[in-house]
Amino acid sequence: MTVRVAHITTIDQSLRYLLxxxxxxxxxxxxxxxxxxxxxxxVPAIEVRGIRHIAAPLTRRLTPFxxxxxxxxxxxxxxxxHFTIVHTHTPKPGLLxxxxxxxxxxxxxxxxxxxxxxxxxxxxxxxxxxxxxxxxAARCSDLILSQSSEDLATALRLGICPPERIQLLGNxxxxxxxxxxxxxPAHLAHIRQSLRLPPDVSVIGFVGRLVAEKGVIELxxxxxxxxxxxxxxxLLIVGGVDRDKADALTPETIQAAAGTATCVFxxxxxxxxxxxxxxxxxxxxxxxEGFPRAPMEASAMGIPCVVTDVRGCREAVEHGWNGFLTPLxxxxxxxHALVQLLQDExxxxxMGDAGRRMALERFDEQQIFQRVxxxxxxxxxxxxxxxxxxxxxxxxxRA
Numbered sequence: 001m002t003v004r005v006a007h008i009t010t011i012d013q014s015l016r017y018l019l020x021x022x023x024x025x026x027x028x029x030x031x032x033x034x035x036x037x038x039x040x041x042x043v044p045a046i047e048v049r050g051i052r053h054i055a056a057p058l059t060r061r062l063t064p065f066x067x068x069x070x071x072x073x074x075x076x077x078x079x080x081x082h083f084t085i086v087h088t089h090t091p092k093p094g095l096l097x098x099x100x101x102x103x104x105x106x107x108x109x110x111x112x113x114x115x116x117x118x119x120x121x122x123x124x125x126x127x128x129x130x131x132x133x134x135x136x137a138a139r140c141s142d143l144i145l146s147q148s149s150e151d152l153a154t155a156l157r158l159g160i161c162p163p164e165r166i167q168l169l170g171n172x173x174x175x176x177x178x179x180x181x182x183x184x185p186a187h188l189a190h191i192r193q194s195l196r197l198p199p200d201v202s203v204i205g206f207v208g209r210l211v212a213e214k215g216v217i218e219l220x221x222x223x224x225x226x227x228x229x230x231x232x233x234x235l236l237i238v239g240g241v242d243r244d245k246a247d248a249l250t251p252e253t254i255q256a257a258a259g260t261a262t263c264v265f266x267x268x269x270x271x272x273x274x275x276x277x278x279x280x281x282x283x284x285x286x287x288x289e290g291f292p293r294a295p296m297e298a299s300a301m302g303i304p305c306v307v308t309d310v311r312g313c314r315e316a317v318e319h320g321w322n323g324f325l326t327p328l329x330x331x332x333x334x335x336h337a338l339v340q341l342l343q344d345e346x347x348x349x350x351m352g353d354a355g356r357r358m359a360l361e362r363f364d365e366q367q368i369f370q371r372v373x374x375x376x377x378x379x380x381x382x383x384x385x386x387x388x389x390x391x392x393x394x395x396x397x398r399a
Contacts, residue, residue: 115290
């Protein structure tokens, strides 16, 4: 029997870059998989991998009237498509998608927590609002899968959901794709030249959206300090301007914060293993995270990481093992950690090797995929619903 599954995110970019391999794995297990998000330029890349896409008017901003329209649109989609499982991701689809699924009578509703929007540094009233929204969303869930053990503990401590309704999922990456041994040195040299990265200058890398909450300004200021203590360095920034966010940053603003230090803006790239291979150090001084992928990818590539000591980052980086944790918004501490690594090639190599081992042991996305499929089977059996015949193929590298 065909079991139809819908995965919902706000934007198509999340379906493509965060979930596409997972969706393919679920399809290989015999499920009929559909992705639902706002329309966008990444939809063709999703569909060419065999995942059907349905557009829904979801936005990332808090827009009550538009959100009500999105809720009703999702309700109509679910009524028309007769999905057996609706699986939501990120905060807004987690609320609207689950509410609509329950209204439409979808048998199984699952939500993955990729990181709570609220955090301890948020104004109390705003924090209480988002916690309340999470509690409402959780009432619609048959199962909540938390990528982060800290988020799981937070959900239980704040009474967002009962313990029997939440499980630790973890997070993972394609460790076969993110493998330095697969990067062609000649091709890497060509990319370095195209980006105008001097061959004899150390590179500090950042991967993420260009928004203030990712700590990009603090990183730029820290790199300016690093240059005064260590010598010339280049800050390689991989990611696009997120114009939907109130704290969006432009390259000009970031360069101004870096002073005389050189910033290279690579934009959104498809050749991410090569981008990491250009870096001597990876840095993510974010204000909040769920379970960030970029430090996992950097570790898999053998790059030591410097990240903020906040929820989520602590699960991707162990202080003194595959990198350093630094205090939130502490430019001096961030600069000190970067200088320490730049001045000690042996330490960089040791931490890079430790990161690769950690990625192989903990960050293999295939383990995550099997946990999701296992959760589906358990929920279907629990509700007396049939499961599809397994057609899982041997694990292969997926670009």
